[in-house]
Amino acid sequence: MSGAFEIYRRWLRDRRRSTIVWSVSIAAVSVVTAAFFSSLGQSLGENAESGSTTSSMLGLSDGIDPQTPTGFLWAANYSNQLPWLMMALAIALGTAAIAGDEADGTLEYVLSKPVTRSAIAMARAAGMVTILFISAIVNLVAVAITAPLFDLYDSVTITGADGSTSTASGLTFGQLVVGGLAAFAVALGSGAIAYLLGAASGRKGWAMGGASGFAVAGYVLYTLSNVTGDLEFLTWISPWRWFIDDAMMVNGLTWDILWPFALTVVAVVAGWQLFLRRDLQN
Template sequence: MAGFWLVYRRWQRDRLVSTAAWTVGVVITVVATAAFYPSLSGLSGDSAGSSAAMSSLLGLGQGIDPTSPLGYLWIALYANVYPWMLMALGVVLGVAAIAGDEDTGTLEYLLSKPVTRSTVVLARYLGMVTILGLVAAVSGLSLVVSYPMFGLDDDVTTTAPDGATVTSAGATATDAFNGTLSSFAVAVGLAGFAFLLGAVLGRKGPALGIATGAGIGGYVFYTLSNLTGSLEPLTWISPWRWYVADAMLVKGLTWNVVLPFGTALAGLALGWWGFVRRDLRNP
C-alpha cells in the first residue's frame, strides 16, 4: 500500500505546475463567459436561437430560454466549451499516465523499484481522476462565486411575442454542481479510453491521436446525425446524445450521468489487463 501512495503522490507532484495552469485557464474561461451575461441577456429568444437545427443541437428546443441565467450558461459554456476543456485535459492525462512515461523511458525505471505493474496502473489512474476532478471542482466553484457579480443568481422575467410573461429562476449552486458533474462525467469517460490506449499501445503519439479522434468524432457524428436526421438511432454510442438531450445544468441530474463512469471503469480494467501482459516498449 505504501508503494501505491508513493507512486500516486509523485505523479501528482510532477504535474503540479501543469495542473495549476489548466485550473487557471479553465477558471478564467468560466468567469469570462459569466461576465458577458449582462450584455447578452437582453437578446430575444428568437435571435438567440433562430436556427431550429442549432437550437435542437444545443438542447434549446425543450423549453430552455437562452436569455435566462441557466439558458445562457448552457448555450455559452456547458453545451460546448466547458466539457471540451475537461475532455482535452482528460485525454492529456489519460495518455500521459502510462504511455507518456513509457515513451521517455522513466516507466522502466519506476518498475525497477519494488512496485508492481498493477500498483502503477491503479495509482496513475487515480491520479488522473483526481486532477480532472480538482479542475472541475475549482472551476465549478468559481462559477458559483461569480453569480452575484454578473446577476446570474437573479430571477429574470421575459415577455413572449403573445404578451405572456415568463419568470426564469436565477442560477444556484446546485445547478452549477449538476452541470459540472455531467461535464466531468463526459470527460472522465474519454479519459478512461485514453488511459486504455496508452496502457495497451505504450506509445503517446498514437494513443493521443486515437483518443482525440474519438472525442471529436463522437461530437461530429452526433452533430451531423442530429442536423440531417440520418443514422440518428446510432447516436447512442456518443455521450453527446444524453449530455445535450438531458441538459443537466438546466433540468437536473439524471441516471444517464453514470454511463461515462462505466466507460471509465472499463478503460481501467482493460488497460490493466493489456499492460500487465505485454513487454515495455523501448523509447
C-alpha cells in the same frame, strides 16, 4: 501499497504547475463567459431560434431558454466549452498516465523498483481522476463565487415573441454542481479511453489520437444527426447524446450520468489488464 501511494503522490506533484494552469484557465473561461450573461443572453436565444444546427450545437433542447441564467450558462459554456476543455485535459492526463511516461522512458525505471505494474496502473488512473476533479472543483468555486457579480443568481423577467412576459428563477448552486459533474463525467470518459489506448499500446499518438478522434467524431455524429436525422441509430455511441439531450444542468440529474463512469471503470480495468500482458515500449 505504500509504493502505489508514493507513485500517485509523485505523479500529482510532477503535474502541480500544469494542474494549476489548466484549472485556472478553465475557470477563467467559465467566469468570462458568465460575465456576458446580461449582454449576450438575448442574442444567443435569437441565434438558437434561427436554426436547428445552432440549437443542436448549443445544446438547446426543448424548454431551455438561453435568456435565463441557467439556460445561458448551459448554452454558452457548460454544454460545449467546459466539456471540451475538460476533455482536452482528461485526454492529456489519460495519455500521460502510462503511454506518456513510457515514451519518455521514466516508466521503465519506476518498474525496476519493488512495485507491481498493477500498482502503477491504479496509481496513475487515480491521479488522472484526481487532477480532473480538482479542475472541476476550481471551476465550480470560481463560477459560484463570481455569479452574483453578473446577477446570475437573480430571477429574470423574460419577454416572449408574442409579447407575453414570464419570470424565470435564477441559477442555483445545485445546478452548477450538476453541470460541473456532467462535464467532469463526459471528460473523464474520454480520458479513460486515452488511458486504455495508452496502457494497451504504450504509444502516446494512439492514445491521444484515438481518444480525441472519439470525442470529435462523437460530437460531429450527434450534432449532424440531430439536424438531418441520418445515422441517428448510431448516436448511442456518442457521449454527447446523453450529455446534451439530458442537459442535466437545466433539467436535473438523470441515471445517464452513470454511463461515463461505467465507461471509465471498464476502460481502466481493460487498460490495466492489457498493460499487465505486454512488453514495455523502448
